[in-house]
Amino acid sequence: MTGPAPAFRIETADYARDFEALRAVREPVFVVEQQVPIEEEWDALDPACFHVLARDAAGTPIGTGRLTPERKIGRMAVLAPWRGRGVATALLEALVAEARRRGWEAVSLHAQVQAMPFYARAGFEAYGEEFMEAGIAHRRMRRTLSGPEPLREHVAVRGAEHTAEVAERIVALARRELRLLSPDLDPAVFGRPALVEAMKRFAIAGRGGRILLLVHDATALSRQSHPLLGLLQRLPSVFEPRVVEEPVDREDSAAILVNDRGDSWFRAVAARQEGEALMGHPARARQLAQRFDALFERARPATELRALGI
Structure with a gap:
């Protein structure tokens, strides 16, 4: 891929x-x-x-x-x-x-x-x-062009449950591509069954979709048996996991989820509960996607996440 x-x-x-x-x-x-x-x-x-x-x-x-x-x-x-x-x-x-x-x-x-x-x-x-x-x-x-601009929604996101609900919505609205950066793949958010199920539906929809995934510590995730990793193993043609290794890149502690429809979620510091989502805002989604892609290009493939037994 x-x-x-x-x-x-x-x-x-x-x-x-x-x-x-x-x-x-x-x-x-x-x-x-x-x-x-x-x-x-x-x-x-x-x-x-x-x-x-x-x-x-x-x-x-x-x-x-x-x-x-x-x-x-x-x-x-x-x-x-x-x-x-x-x-x-x-x-x-x-x-x-x-x-x-x-x-x-x-x-x-x-x-x-x-x-x-x-x-x-x-x-x-x-x-x-x-x-x-x-x-x-x-x-x-x-x-x-007369009349109001197309509807855009700005959501202040608080707490793991709210974040998971917003993330599920972004996944559901995706066409063919999702980008997810989460240093520890926050289990409180991305391990929730409803969100994992939403990613599964996206992955098996038959649209040629792919999920680009960036983490900081793949070995720790394997030991944790993160629910999303089981899905990654079963659908390796959809998930492309990579590990951020460059020291300067690891200093970026943000979390990002962005789809190809113009919807995005962002936390400046992944460990904090505060974040924001912008729905129907392609310019912001492109900005976050470009930030993600710069990290993704320098990251290494997370081959250990594809091993049997995770």
Whole structure:
């Protein structure tokens, strides 16, 4: 099983300052891949647009998008190796958030026909007839922004029972991926039968799901016969456990649970009972997932947790 995709970040770009970074994405995607004439790719609107850039962990540009004064989203592009990893969704969310910040009632775009399902999932609706643009079939799409933002829920989490209830909800809402960091896999929370059962349902749902698990002391967990470890042993194709070993990483005593729908739970200090959950908040979930992934990449596989007899 492969590890998680490397972290990326979304940032605002200045057209003049960051032109080469924008060019490093747009020309390979539009001019080279899609054969858009280069004179059509760069237009007079570009200097007046609000631009966003996605960069990988090394700072290399991997995605772009822009918001025009005409209240349109455009030039959405992600380099091929990064497609399917959430970069386009993050770029689109940043552009929609900026449109909301400006008080716009709606935002529109010209979607390549093959990309229409992606925009539809983000709340855009198609209208008008299909048309050709730069030799590619497009449809116009529009999303209304007036009214309240999508419901988000902030929950102050107190005590093991409440934490387990919130964690069970986050697991139940997951689509295909869960990330769990708990130094000692707190048995008072993650050993509760209802939560273990929720993870089992996720694991056997047949959606190709996986659970990335980070702990600090795998040997101690084996001796404790933690209820979740039995599930891990029976479903090794779903669980990917690793052990945090780098001294600087072990100083991070936080606990994290995050799903791929935008729901998360966090304790700054795992041993304390206080924590917070943010439901329906993709930006916070991405932030925690990136923090988790940085630790996960440096951790070693917890082979001792897969041994018979745990």
